[in-house]
Amino acid sequence: MLNRSLSTFMNAFTASDYTMYPFSTQNEKDFQNLLSVYLDAVFFPCLREQDFRQEGWRLENENPTDPNTPLVFKGVVFNEMKGFFSDNGRIYAQNLQNKLYPDHTYSVVSGGEPLAIPDLTWQQLRQFHATHYHPSNARFFTYGDLPLEQHLKQIEEEALSKFECINPNTEVPSQPHWSSPREDHVTCSPDTLAPDPARQNTLSVSYLLGDITDTFEGFTLSLLSSLMVSGPNSPFYKALIEPKIGSDFPSVVGYDGSTKQASFSIGLQGIAEKDTEKMWFHKGEMCKINSFLIILEIEIKHQTTNFGLALASYIASSWNHGGDPVELLQINSSTAQFRQALKENPRFLQDKVKHYFKENTHRLTLSMSPDEAYMDKQSKAEKEKLQKKIQALSDCDRKEIYDKGLELLNAQSKTQDASCLPALKVSDIKPTIPITPVQIGTTGGVPVQYCEQPTNGLVYFRAMCSLNTLPEDLKLYVPLFCSVITKMGCGALDYRQQAQQMDLRTGGMSVTPQVITDSTQLDMYEQGVLLSSSCLERNLPHMFQLWSDIFNSPHFDEEERLRVLVMMSAQELSNGIAFSGHMYAMTRAGRHLTPAGDLQETFGGMEQVKFMKRIAEMSDLSGVIRTLPRIKKHLLNPENMRCAVNSTPQKMSETAAQLESFTKDIAENRKERKPVKTNIIEVRFQRELNFHPCQMKTFFQMPFPINFVSESIRAVPFSHEDYASLYILARMMMAKYLHGEIREKGGAYGGGARMGGGLFSFFSYRDPNSVQTLSAFRKGVDWAKSGQFTQQDIDEAKLAVFSNVDAPVAPSDKGMGQFIHGITDEMKQSLRERLFAVTHKSLVEVTERYLCAGQSTCGAAILGPENETIKKDPSWIVK
Structure with missing residues (x-):
């Protein structure tokens, strides 16, 4: 259907205790087509043995056309799950869930433990589908501006009317509460790109919380979690990250409401073996409630193109267990109830901490350490499993495997007849695009693009700062500069105060490297950094003041703070490879083909991962600290800048005035008082004279x-x-x-x-x-x-x-x-x-x-x- 539709999204998600089948499109006819296909695929799939063998697992000759080649395991999901567990963060998260909820469905891998997959039979899969993928066990969610009655009619006619009611028996029982805490340990593969090879241990403490169908309790615990772990002002950041016991929080941190009973986890990754004892629980102060309620307000007002999908995902877990999805969406009433609870009992949150953490005996301490032999053990276990399967085969079985392998290969080589599927025609596509009106002007000599939009009371600001004048030896440092420039303090604010002000006054402030290929010539490109931020209209002056302070007086001199940020950044890059390996492969493959490709590898490829690993291993960061102001001089410079603003028509003139004040402020504070150039748009793209594709x-x-x-x-x-x-x-x-x-x-x-x-x-x-x-x-x-x-x-x-x-x-x-x-x-x-x-x-x-x-x-x-x-x-x- 990806090729017969104008869908904007099509997929299926496997959670721990449900499967979700979402799709979206902007075309009414296409919506009906897709709904028809999804209803049929979910409730009436063919589930042929051949499909199971291809998508799930099979024994097959390495070369299906040669019966003398060895038998091996094959199958899409079998390989997918092997890939899934090549990511150490996922190994940890999966084990944590399995061990915190050991008594029912959460104790197993819902996507399939790779070596358990070959124990599943085609018949078992069909039986599982018949009882679980049934309307009596389903929930439907639609979002958008098409009339609901038509959806309901189609769902009834094409699916619901064809089934009798059954009791699917899929209610998840509560996990029995432990009377005393438990500890456990797992191993993983060593990470060759870890910031510090000697510090690859992970340790966390996890607590079983309340039932997620209690909407207000979930809201309270989620907010409490944010207070405890989000940003440099949070108590756990101060207690665990800043003392550099580890490099970052692990893949599972804070509140998790994806299971019937929620959990809260706190811990560290990148710990040395000897330091695992230093982890402790820290109560901390509760001073950031207002900023989190403002973040909630911005999240509600910020319109994304996948808003409907985000809502569906947000309500899925609670609704799946009988919670009220409508109640879950009424954030404002939860906020009001929260404020009231705090008013009535000033110790409301402290009482929650006492109940759920201090007095909670259902607590798991899970550690994970690298094992040099991990990959070999996995490989050996797979070989043993394979041998066991092969030894049980008769000659007749082998012949059948070979014949089925040829049969599958033959089916795969045929063009599938998709004529039964509905399809849009090319003539259904609109011949023209709607034009987005923008106004181009200048403010304080800086080019600005103004775009009036229904932004729901938010203002969005971007600035592109050119890298054209930056010396070549500083290019590798640009991503590091971008990741720390908004996190080290500025003006009169230290980094904690800066983080608090950013939370209170903005929807976030970020700086990211950009490499843009010219639209007309392959060897021309633009290099720059993109500043992005948003805020509620009432906070506009505050947002620009924060940017002014970052431009005029950023702080670079705190080596300890920089070390924390470097370790976190290096750890994040290392963790991302197993998840986005294809992006790293593509970036590297394009490195020597265009100048832009070369710079992309420098900024975001394996070269950057290895560079950050080297920085993380340095015992003295004073050289890096000396580099950052040099980069700032070239980058945060109104002479090399252009801006863009998206806001409502009513607020555009006020936004323009605030922007003018900002550009004047940063121009006045420059040491070299050169006149600001106004032709920045004309010199955006430059040619790399010494580049030769190879x-x-x-x-x-x-x-x-x-x-x-x-x-x-x-x-x-x-x-x-x-x-x-x-x-x-x-x-x-x-x-x-x-x-x-x-x-x-x-x-x-x-x-x-x-x-x-x-x-x-x-x-x-x-x-x-x-x-x-x-x-x-x-x-x-x-x-x-x-x-x-x-x-x-x-x-x-x-x-x-x-x-x-x-x-x-x-x-x-x-x-x-x-x-x-x-x-x-x-x-x-x-x-x-x-x-x-x-x-x-x-x-x-x-x-x-x-x-x-x-x-x-x-x-x-x-x-x-x-x-x-x-x-x-x-x-x-x-x-």
Whole structure:
């Protein structure tokens, strides 16, 4: 359906005790189509044995066409869950839940413990579906502006009317309360990119709390949790992070209301073995209630494009256990009740701390430490499981496995007949886009883009500061500078006061590195940092005052504070690789293809991960501290800046006045009183004169049992006439060729192609293969070159592309394509017309022109386990 619809979202989520099947679209006919397909798929699936073997698990010859190759485990979910547990944070979170609730459903892995998956039979799965995926056990949620009656009628006619009521027996009992605390220990794989290899232990204390169907109690405990763990003013931050016992809180921290009874966890990751005893519970002061209630107000007013999905996810757990979903959405009444409770009993929160923490005997202390042999043990356990299965096979069984392997391969190689599925037509797509009016002006010599939008009482501010004048040796430090500049204090405020003011006065303030490829030339790009913040209209002067202080007098001299931030940042980067390995692979593969690609690897690739690890290992950060003001001088400079504001029409003139006051303030405080340039827009994009594209293949050996693979090819910029054909080609190859080869046959969790930033990139995610996948990318090119696709395939790819192009844009983000990327509505409309005009001939031509061997300049990257084939190949650089 991804290729037959204009959906803005389609997926399925597996929680610990429910499955959610959400979709969204802006087209009424498409909504009915998708509802029809979802109802059918959820309540009346075929669940054929072949589907179970492909998506779940199977025994199969390594090469399905050769019965003499060894038998191995295959299957999409089997590999997905192996990938899931290659992330140490997830190993910890899963064990914590299993051990805190040991007596029923939460004691098992709902997604499937990899080595338990091969014990599941097809019959068991069918039986499970029959009793659990039944309307008597379901809840329906719709959000949007289409009439509800039509949805209800369709749900009744296509699903509900076809079932009798049953008692599914799926109520989750309460976890029996322990009479005394417990301790446990688990192991994980060592992290080669950890900030400090000697400090890889995790330890936390978790408490069983109340039932999540009690809405007000959940609200209170969630707020109490925020008070205790959020930001540098929280007691646990002061007690655990600042003394540098560990690098950061672990993957599970604070309140968790996703299970029938909530829990609260507090702990640390990145602890040395000898320091695990230093962890303690700290009561702390309760002084931040107002700022959290303001954060709630901003969250309610801030409109996102996935608001309906966020609401569905927010109410799902409580509703699943019989809670009142409407009550859960009435945040204002919970806030009023909370204020009243505090008024009646000033010790209201202290009493909660006493009841749920001090006197609570259902407490689990869980530690996790790295084990050098962890991967070997996992591998050995899988081999033993495999051998056990193989030993039980007769010759007849082996023959059947071989025959079924061929049968599955044959089914995977056939084009599926999707004619039974409803589909929109390309003619259902609107020919033009709505224009977003923006006004361009200058304030204090700084160019400003004004965009009037229904922002619900919030003002959104962005500023792009150019990096063009920054010396080359400082580039690697830019992401670190961005992550600390809003967290070290400014003006008269120390970092704690700054954090408190940001909470009270804004919806957050951030600085992020930006690398933007020019829309007309591949070797031109813009480098800068983007300042972003939002606030309630009444707090506008306060927000700009905070930015003024950051520009005029940021604090850089506190080495201890910097060390805490460096450790947290390095830990976060290291943790993110197992989750986003395909992004790191794509970034690395594109490094030597364009100047922008090179800088992206510097700012956000494996080079940055390794750089931050080196910084985290330094015993003396005084050199880094000396570097930060040098960067600030080039970056936080009104001469190199342009701004954008989104607000309501009623508030725009006041916002402009506040912005003018801000730009004057930061200009006056500069030491060198040069006149401010007004042609910043004209010098946005620059050319890298010494850059020459070249081929490069890099392999990163990682402590994962699965691979992330990418190949990137230098192609064309956004405004080029061939961009539209390459954009549609990427989508069509993904749906019509790569999905079948990489997921269905290869067993990877995902894979595909995308076009953007001047590069045509292939990727795979949680992939049991590496070299074989690179070969599948090449075969995909041959498939496209040979023109083995139909007009229907092209139309479906166009639908999928337009669902992305026409995805809704929140009021806060309107006009940002023009401000950040330099892409105007006229340029978008021009691309739209070229997308409509893409033909079979143009797709074959762009494949030959850009993607074929000999024509293309490409890079490749793999993140994965030890790989002898690649190590023996001199064309690969091994890291």
